[in-house]
Amino acid sequence: MSRYVIIGGGPAGLSAAEAIRAADREGMIAIFHGEPSGPYYRPALSHFFNGRIEEHELLARPASWARDVNTHILHERVTRVDSAAREVIGELGAREPFDRLLIAAGADPVQPPWPGAHCEGVFTYRTHGCARRIAAYLQARGVRRAVGLDRLGTAALVAFIR
Numbered sequence: 428m429s430r431y432v433i434i435g436g437g438p439a440g441l442s443a444a445e446a447i448r449a450a451d452r453e454g455m456i457a458i459f460h461g462e463p464s465g466p467y468y469r470p471a472l473s474h475f476f477n478g479r480i481e482e483h484e485l486l487a488r489p490a491s492w493a494r495d496v497n498t499h500i501l502h503e504r505v506t507r508v509d510s511a512a513r514e515v516i517g518e519l520g521a522r523e524p525f526d527r528l529l530i531a532a533g534a535d536p537v538q539p540p541w542p543g544a545h546c547e548g549v550f551t552y553r554t555h556g557c558a559r560r561i562a563a564y565l566q567a568r569g570v571r572r573a574v575g576l577d578r579l580g581t582a583a584l585v586a587f588i589r
Contacts, residue, residue, distance in 0.1 A: 429454040432515045432523045434505050435531035436460030437469065441487055443529050448496045456497070457523045459515065461504040461532075464555040465490060469533075472558050482562075485555065505532075 431447050433440045436458050444456050460466060467485040474480045493500045503517035508528065515523045538544050538551055548570075550561050564570070 429526045430524055431456045431527045431529070432525040433458045433529045433531060434508075434515065435529075435533055436462070436466040436500065437531065437533050438487060439531035439533075440529070441466055441492075443531060444496060444498050448498070455499075457499045457501060457515075457525075458493075459501050459503065459505045459517060459521075459523070461502070462555055463502050465492075466500070467555050469553060472552055472555075475558050475562070482558075485558070 429451055431444075431451075431454055433443055433456070440458055440460075444458060447454060447456055458466075464486075466487040468487050471480060471485050475482060475485055492498075501517055501521050501523070503519040503521055505515055506518045507516040508514075509516065513525055513528075515525060515528065517523075543549065548564070548568075550557060550564070552558060552561060
């Protein structure tokens with residue numbers, strides 16, 4: 428039985444898992460997602476910020492998806508790939524052996540080195556965790572308007588104005 432490990436729980440990783448499952452009904456598939464929530468659509472985060480969709484609408488697949496396609500999702504980031512041992516090691520200690528490895532990790536947001544970029548009310552957003560922090564900030568402070576700068580390299584920057 429083949430062992431597949433996918434690093435990245437975004438659309439590329441999920442599509443790869445589905446394609447693997449269609450080609451190999453018996454293989455073991457593990458996805459290192461690296462976030463506490465289930466896989467979601469990152470492009471939809473801006474719609475969540477402005478209230479056009481609810482948080483549950485961010486999810487890329489139903490909660491039962493991993494079970495339905497017999498795939499194990501690990502909610503931890505990868506710290507090391509040991510190619511000699513053919514094993515992926517996660518930050519919380521998970522160790523997943525592999526015969527085939529796909530890295531579909533995407534990117535992390537980068538805070539631009541501009542003056543004021545680290546001030547309160549200025550955020551990068553790319554992850555579900557970022558969305559939750561921004562939503563909490565908005566609610567706690569009664570923020571009504573936002574200015575967004577999109578596509579700044581691998582990051583997006585949002586400044587909120589009361």
